[in-house]
Amino acid sequence: MEVSRLPVSASTRGKLISAGYTSFSSLSNFSPSELAIAVKIPEKEADEILKLATHDGKSDNTKGTQAVVSGGQTAWDMLKEDEGLRCITTSCAALDKILGGGINCKEVTEIGGVPGIGKTQLGIQLAINVQIPHEHGGLAAKAIYIDTEGSFMVERVLQIAAACLSEYYELPRRGSNANQPNRQPQDLLENIYYFRVCSYTEQIAAINYLGKFIKEHKEVKIVIVDSITFHFRQDFENMALRTRLLSELALKLMKVANEFKLAVVLLNQVTTKYSEGSVHLTLALGDSWSHASTNRIILHWNANERYAYIDKSPTLQSSSAPYAVTGKGIRDSVSDHKRAKLM
């Protein structure tokens, strides 16, 4: 029945079907007021239904030109478009290398790891690095940080911002004019939009609101959610509802990433999984959530060093790279020899 695929409420749909209107052609000859009387629904709803039905009828009649479906792009056009997109560096050369340059725009990247491995640090580093100006290969854009755990420490962000500024001011800039005023770390903080959510409904609301917010603030090029798991892990009675809400969340984030061509970074926690007698760590939120991201990076310890491992990616090979969390933020890890001496 064609009417069953209209995005209307169940009761309206039931009324339409019991009145005998099951296809779009049967709705075509009616005006909103006639339909409202025949089906006993408010006129505004009848108007909406007719708009949806006739829009579908119109698109049925258009002749396909180059693309068979409207809104589709050929692979060639997409390739050319993607060549112009830049990556967001993580400030760690080894990590950037395995990521193919950094965190890609238009993709949802999930980063998970045990507590204390540096997820929030990486999130903060990315929020600062997205603001690197064009001359140094950055995007000169703003960031949105959705904090669910309360681990966003402003003093630490200031510290990382100061380190980032000092590094980039040391490099000689091509074509720079000496009269440019020095940027303060506080200026970098101004470009991070911070949302604090305290329950899963607030989290869903914040993500629903993202589309509207980004339309008004087009300079945003990264959305970081730290962490996406927190409110969904404790005390969720209905697992089926949780799966539905999470899949819907995932689709919305994918849509935002695609529509506004920005990067979405989701930080996740780990849980233990018991399979075939052995116990190992996997990312939280279950098997169905593992399909919610385009890329997945797992952070883990390996003999006193922090490693990042690419678990899932459509373009990148599975590989791992070491990194370190320093006073300045995320940086390359120094060799073992040196680390042993410092310890």
Next chain:
Amino acid sequence: MAPLKSLEPDYPIIDSNFQQFCASHHIFSVEDFLLHDIYALELSTKQHFDSKRLEEGISVVRTIMEGLHQPWLNGMELLQKAQGNKHGISTGYERIDVLLEGGLFQGNLVELVGPSSSGKTQLCLKVAANVAVNNLGSVTFFDTGNSFSPKRIDKLLDQSSEPAKIKTEEVRRRVMDKIVCQSVFDIYVLFDLLHQLKSTLKPVTGSSVQMLIVDSISSLVTPILGSGAHGHALMVSLGFLLKELAYEHNLSVLVTNHMVGAEGGHLKPALGESWKNVPDMRLHVSRDCKSNICSMSILRHPYITAGKAVMFSLK
């Protein structure tokens, strides 16, 4: 079906008299006609003074109904139709082509099921690249997870059988123009697109194929499944729409699905028992941890034994 009164302009015999007669038998739409006993209805017209007109009206409704069902086919016609689709579409992996006795065929809905990061998207991209580079036809790719990567398609074209042929940019552009990708994040949008496809598809000329890939269908269906029966109905009607597109318009349709936990710690395909019987072929893909070797086994196939498996490697 519309209520009877909307048929009046096209078929003047279904006038208000006829409608009143039907209403007296609780018949308000053509569907109600199907549920009613037509013989009994015809007998009851004899008692009316206007019986001839009413009988005409009933036969007109009958012809409307007969115009709406699928034509009957006999076994020979079915066999001829199947033999017309003899050539399989190569997937780009020789071992998989051998396993499937030719590759993917037109008129079929094939489902790839597997845990996360098992190689399903890579397989879809490879099939698309193969169809494009060997000039077999065109590909429509519906992507729900931003995982369609034109860069990867570019690399796969380099790995194809004759890389020298596609060195020039002009040729490469023509090859990549055969793959059209559309991002879909909503099941209702997918329905609209599929209906658009149905009405705009021109009949295939000669040996040109049309492929439709949906990666992944489970991420569109999971948000609506479970909250009442409507989600279930939408999922099944989506499945039937894809099968209709495959069978009637001679497309080859490939969809991907993910896996969820079952009792005993095993994994089972998502979307439940009702979806299990919808695809014509179900293939299970899995990857050995941290290596490029994947294995594919047949879960369901019309004529090949289930359980047959093969290993292949992703480059």
